[in-house]
Amino acid sequence: MEFLDFIFPKTCLSCGKHGNYICLECLAKVRLSKPICPYCEKASIDGITHIKCQKKYGLNGLISVWEYEGVIRKAVLALKYRYATAIGDELVNYLTDKLKELILPNTSHLMPVPIYWYRQNVRGFNQSNLVGGAVAKTLNLKFVPDLLVRRKQTIPQVELSGVARRQNLKGVFVTNPGIEIPDSVLLFDDVFTTGSTLFEATKTLKHARVQKVWGLTIAR
Numbered sequence: 224m225e226f227l228d229f230i231f232p233k234t235c236l237s238c239g240k241h242g243n244y245i246c247l248e249c250l251a252k253v254r255l256s257k258p259i260c261p262y263c264e265k266a267s268i269d270g271i272t273h274i275k276c277q278k279k280y281g282l283n284g285l286i287s288v289w290e291y292e293g294v295i296r297k298a299v300l301a302l303k304y305r306y307a308t309a310i311g312d313e314l315v316n317y318l319t320d321k322l323k324e325l326i327l328p329n330t331s332h333l334m335p336v337p338i339y340w341y342r343q344n345v346r347g348f349n350q351s352n353l354v355g356g357a358v359a360k361t362l363n364l365k366f367v368p369d370l371l372v373r374r375k376q377t378i379p380q381v382e383l384s385g386v387a388r389r390q391n392l393k394g395v396f397v398t399n400p401g402i403e404i405p406d407s408v409l410l411f412d413d414v415f416t417t418g419s420t421l422f423e424a425t426k427t428l429k430h431a432r433v434q435k436v437w438g439l440t441i442a443r
């Protein structure tokens with residue numbers, strides 16, 4: 224038992240059982256996400272974007288591992304706090320185990336979607352960099368967290384409400400001139416909801432002539 228475990232005993236985020244933040248019983252209750260097309264959200268083999276749904280500057284496909292429910296949902300929410308790295312470690316282990324069972328697209332690079340792009344309450348800490356880095360390592364992909372950078376904004380995000388904030392995202396990303404543009408990128412994010420951030424990042428990458436861009440999220 225480590226010192227911190229003594230002060231803050233590890234208990235399951237969902238059922239409260241001692242031992243781990245994600246217990247195996249609770250994890251077994253979380254459904255696996257069925258592969259869908261990222262645009263129409265209807266079933267699609269291995270998550271490939273349907274031919275009729277393809278966009279010139281759009282995602283080639285999407286892999287989401289779990290449904291956004293139960294202990295996975297609790298773990299993803301906990302990751303938004305700065306000191307949740309132990310939870311991140313457990314989540315990474317289960318996530319990479321699952322990824323080994325899935326058919327993944329052939330990509331050379333992995334880029335996490337920086338959460339501070341669209342969330343203001345993160346206190347400058349990017350947990351998806353930690354999780355994304357671990358996933359890249361497992362999948363043997365080159366990790367490029369700084370492939371996209373943020374263009375200077377005319378309206379500060381803090382002055383805008385939710386919808387306006389996402390509108391304000393349009394065209395705000397540019398590729399980093401210091402990094403060579405890869406042929407293919409796996410864009411990593413925690414949850415796929417509306418897809419707006421993934422789509423926006425994909426558009427920027429494809430305009431920069433990245434040939435293939437897939438999304439990978441922990442949950443949907």
Ligand SMILES: [Zn+2]
Nearest residue numbers: 235238246249
């Ligand atoms: Zn549990």
Ligand SMILES: [Zn+2]
Nearest residue numbers: 260263273276
């Ligand atoms: Zn479709």
